[in-house]
Amino acid sequence: MADLHRRDQHADTATEPEDRAASVVDPTGAVDAHDPKQWAAGLPAVANSFRHGIEQMGLPRTARVFGRLNQDQGFDCPSCAWPDPEADHRHVAEFCESGAKAVAWEATKRRVDREFFAKHSVADLDEQSEWWLGQQGRLTEPMHLRAGGTHYEPVSWDEANAIMAGHLRGLPSPDDAVFYTSGRTSNEAAFLYQLMVRAYGTNNLPDCSNMCHESSGTAMSEQIGIGKGAVTLESLERAELIVIAGQNPGTNAPRMLTHLERAKQNGAVIVAVNPLPEAGLIRFKNPQTPRGLVGPGTALADDHLQIRLGGDHALFRAVGHLLVQAELAAPGSVVDRAFVEAHTAGYDDYVEAVREIDWDATELATGLQRVEIEALAKRFTDSSATVVCWAMGLTQHVHAVMTIQEIVNVLLLQGNIGKDGAGPCPVRGHSNVQGDRTMGIWEQMPQPFLDALGSEFGFTPPTKHGVDATATVQRLRDKSVRVFFGMGGNFAMATPDTPVVHAGLRACDLTVHVSTKLNRSHTVTGTEALILPCLGRTDRDATARGDQGVTVEDSQGQVHLSQGRLEPPSQDCRSEVAIVAGLAHHLVPGVGTVDWRGLADDNDRIRDHISRVVPHFGDYNDRVREPGGFLLPHKPRDRREFDTPSGKAEFLAGSVPPLELPEGRLLLQTIRSHDQFNTTVYGHADRYRGISGNRRVVLVNPDDLHRLGFHAGQVVDVVSEFEGVDRRAEGFTLVAYPTAADCAAAYYPETNVLMSADHVALRSNTPVAKALVVRFEAR
Ligand SMILES: Nc1nc2c(c(=O)[nH]1)N[C@H]1C(S)=C(S)[C@@H](COP(=O)(O)OP(=O)(O)OC[C@H]3O[C@@H](n4cnc5c(=O)[nH]c(N)nc54)[C@H](O)[C@@H]3O)O[C@H]1N2
Ligand SMILES: Nc1nc2c(c(=O)[nH]1)N[C@H]1C(S)=C(S)[C@@H](COP(=O)(O)OP(=O)(O)OC[C@H]3O[C@@H](n4cnc5c(=O)[nH]c(N)nc54)[C@H](O)[C@@H]3O)O[C@H]1N2
Ligand SMILES: [Mo]
Secondary structure, three states: OOOOOOOOEEOOOOOOOOOHHHOOOOOOOOOEEOOOOOOEEOHHHHHHHHHHHHHHHOHHHHHHHHHHEOOOOOEOOOOEOOOOOOHHHOOOOOOOHHHHHHHHHHOOOOEEOHHHHHHOOHHHHHHOOHHHHHHOOEEOOOEEEOOOOOOOEEOOHHHHHHHHHHHHHHOOOHHHEEEEEOOOOOHHHHHHHHHHHHHHOOOOOOEHHHHOOHHHHHHHHHHHOOOOOOOOHHHHHOOOEEEEEOOOHHHHOOHHHHHHHHHHHOOOEEEEEOOOOOHHHHEEEOOOOHHHHHOOOEEOOOEEEOOOOOOHHHHHHHHHHHHHHHHHHOOOOOOOHHHHHHHEEOHHHHHHHHHOOOHHHHHHHHOOOHHHHHHHHHHHHHOOOEEEEEOHHHHOOOOHHHHHHHHHHHHHHOOOOOOOOOEEEEOOOEOOHHHHHHOOOOOOOOHHHHHHHHHHHOOOOOOOOOOOHHHHHHHHHOOOOOEEEEEOOOHHHHOOOHHHHHHHHHOOOEEEEEEOEOOHHHOOOOOEEEEEEEOOOOEOOEEOOEEOOEEEEOOOOEEEEEOOOEOOOOOOOEOHHHHHHHHHHHHOOOOOOOOHHHHOOOHHHHHHHHHHHOOOOOOHHHHOOOOOOEEOOOHHHHHOOOOOOOOOEEOOOOOOOOOOOOOOOEEEEEEOOOOEEOOEEOOOEEHHHOEEOOOOEEEEOHHHHHHHOOOOOOEEEEEEEEOOEEEEEEEEEEEEOOOOOOEEEEEOOHHHHHOOOOOEOOOOOOEOOOOEEEEEEEO
């Protein structure tokens, strides 16, 4: 681990950024930077959970809500997609600080009502930070911004539906509208939503997954025939080696640490591959156990490879090379021959591709020394059951797909798939992002799904592929989107090229957002705009047919029920299901045989439809009521069967050119702090990294700062350079931080202005959010 001298740094000044709409930070605070922490969770995590809870909900509600989180019969945490343990393994408080913040944020007692909107014009709201918008409370009734209006005004659901249907029906083509989904939407709502959109006549169904794990899906589908992870929780705990590359679980999947701790207690070796020394990968103090709260905790990572941004392709290629070399020297000693022969294709070509590698180029690309890579290869050869976990640190690069395929190649060599304690483990982001995809939220759903959908409901779904998130941004740039509909999320901030996206949204005839809380996407409006307030995971959904539960699918393919129990923020909030059914009834009443009204308040009926359309969902209603729900089949994991053209798992070895870094430039990654959920800013303390007060900071290696002629605490503009075009993020304070050489890190979404809609991962089309080439300019 890099041991770099650091001192406390304070900003000279905290400057106000120019483009207010593109900024989200409260510009007031000065930066306070201390040494990064050496462990995660423990007492501070518990204290912070309760502080956030009590601030938003008061004590009694906090106690009630935290007690139901992730419990059987309770509600699923709306934060990340990490699975819940089996029912008999759950703790009294099966949650983490991040989940507690997400729940407190949703279950807050604060309200945004019609008086609020009468008081604040849209222009005023647009001046506010993302943090401020999120602090105002839950949305309570549908609101409408008229053409030429300055304020949102109350509107009835019927009027809102008529406005939307009027606009949508008036478009020259259904493809002039775009229907985005963020990954919190339940299976039932997602299924109904895609049905409505396809009945309307388009496949324009971009989702947050396009910006998230699309690269994982693309890579693994080609190689093993399925884009989902192949490791269950129990299996992870039995791994001998766990490599965690490009993921910060301490903040973004904190409950994963409990399972890493168990794996560790079972003797696993853990290796972190990361440009940053993330606290959650170093040591974990389990807040669920008394000893974890007060004791020294459990050391997690045995090795930390402080890789250069984007170096993972070269790293895993080199590991493959070393494994193959060892095998050639002593046949049968490393490679699982029986597995390779029975279940894989392309082995000989792969061996040829990795037989020779250029070590100088490898060391340059990875920023690692050969001995470190050899040590990692030895970890692989010493292990008979290896899991590789990854997240955005791998998926959001130009060569993300090839990088993930290189990892799968290495796993295939040793038969590390379809085996206990082994396999590829992409860790998903949003709590139901995987389920939404299973339910048909995809701009290019395969034909058998469309056929099944059409025959269930008696219509012909469109077959032309729709736009993904990147293509949507490009169409916004061309001002060719007329209606933008957001099922959750914050498209205005989560996407690249922020000013371009904003201009494109403002050029729409109508923008609509189904949301729980205010965000930037409500202040960057089309000529007309609607805000439709929905129930969240924690809210009770009482309909004429009784209390409705929803279902979600976690990162490992477990599908289970979630039952909200809190009284909703107002009688005028509707479930996402009811919102979709209401609009569809106005928009596509005559298409097919769908009984929109009958589906609006009866999730069992929706699940019956799903059971006939979506593979592996037979007896959905019964199976999901079993304790813990049910696990979706996964052929490679369960049976070592692969739905690829060859019927085998494919070794695929592409070549990847090195990342060019011109003189005086750095590679910038955009990341999450410990105090945010994507574009939702909970607060200004990135506790584990020791940084608080202001989010407009850039973390840079002190040697690089010195070499480039800057100093810690200095305020600079960050300028990205993509294809000769400068993009500028103004007023960032430099923080000396032990990141890998040539690398820098800053928070998302403040830095999305630096990203280009044309800079994407090859084949998955995911916007590149890691390893942007940047320079600093003194102010
Ligand atoms: N509390 C909280 N939880 C969340 C979220 C949140 O915002 N807040 N977001 C949710 C969502 S949607 C997602 S997708 C996940 C995201 O979870 P993560 O992927 O953990 O999120 P990031 O903050 O993008 O962190 C990327 C990590 O990869 C490392 N990294 C960056 N580039 C490279 C590289 O080139 N190579 C390697 N080896 N490492 C690299 C970074 O240093 C960092 O540790 O979390 C989910 N959970
Ligand atoms: N620079 C950069 N950009 C990135 C990333 C990055 O690492 N760097 N990561 C990308 C990734 S991985 C992702 S997943 C995307 C995330 O992109 P999105 O999913 O679009 O963004 P979120 O910030 O998660 O959306 C938050 C909003 O969702 C609404 N919401 C919350 N709960 C609910 C609910 O239950 N129902 C409904 N209808 N609405 C709800 C709230 O109004 C809230 O303001 O961002 C991507 N953008
Ligand atoms: Mo994500």
